[in-house]
Amino acid sequence: MAGYFEKEWTLNFTQCYANGQLKYSELNNILQITASEHAVILGFGARTMLKHKQSWVLSRMLIQIKRLPRFEQTLTIRTWIQDFSGSRSTRNFEVILGEHVVATASSLWAVFNVEARKAEALAVSTEHAVILPDMHSTPRPVQRIDGLCDFQKLKDYQVVLSDLDIAGHANNVKYMDWCFDALDPKYVLSQQITEIEMNFLRELTYGNQVSIHKGVGAHGSDTYNISRNEKIHFLMHVANKQA
Incomplete structure (x- = not known):
């Protein structure tokens, strides 16, 4: 068609x-x-x-x-x-x-x-x-994700060469990997996730130091952010089957 x-x-x-x-x-x-x-x-x-x-x-x-x-x-x-x-x-x-x-x-x-x-x-x-x-x-x-919630830091990360793509910045797929790698593998593999929404706000380049955070929402939904120098570069909202 x-x-x-x-x-x-x-x-x-x-x-x-x-x-x-x-x-x-x-x-x-x-x-x-x-x-x-x-x-x-x-x-x-x-x-x-x-x-x-x-x-x-x-x-x-x-x-x-x-x-x-x-x-x-x-x-x-x-x-x-x-x-x-x-x-x-x-x-x-x-x-x-x-x-x-x-x-x-x-x-x-x-x-x-x-x-x-x-x-x-x-x-x-x-x-x-x-x-x-x-x-x-x-x-x-x-939609635009509401990032106004209480976040707790999961881990720090430094952007490495393998994170970069042809545009010279960290490929957006890597942002997902960094967040999911910071979680319990049993949760990631549980097949409970029904929806993933992402906002890519600012680019990251080689050597940038970032922090990955998690904010727990209501009814089985969570919001994650990747921040650098207190500025949010990435937001991801995840909904689960129990939501």
Whole structure:
């Protein structure tokens, strides 16, 4: 169907936890890679954007999970663009396993000038792209997370070389890993998580010292932040089955 792009993924052992289930950060990763490949086909992929000193950066992501795929299973990621407006774009996803949608996601992206290090209007034409404004993937749009809660520090961390991507900053997938690595593995592997919402607020670069915090909410939901010099760079809200 016009406007949709699909990519198959067969999960390998590097993408899965020790219990065989797909890592939450890898789910985020394959969604973004699929989006990137669709953008290339549409004419505003990474190489084209860099000619204009621009890059797409993920601003917000909402992932809702019915169940996680497992090692060696083949899944299909379906993605489409719901909205373009100046320097921002909304892109949606479905994760399909067999005949069932096992997860959905909605994301908000910003056009980022890699030299000025700030958002700006897209320099590439999008006239040929099919926009599907009425096709939602999640019951609600991705939102701004309320970070006004009592946080307790879980651990400190220093950004290392392997955290960086081609844009020269810590890849947003790493933010998820840092938070989940600070938690009890039994909880992460329990498959209790039904929703992950993330706000990417500020970039981090090599050598930055950060602190990872957790704030406990009501009804089985938790909020995490990654902060540097008392400024929040990342917020993540996690909802559990008992919520």
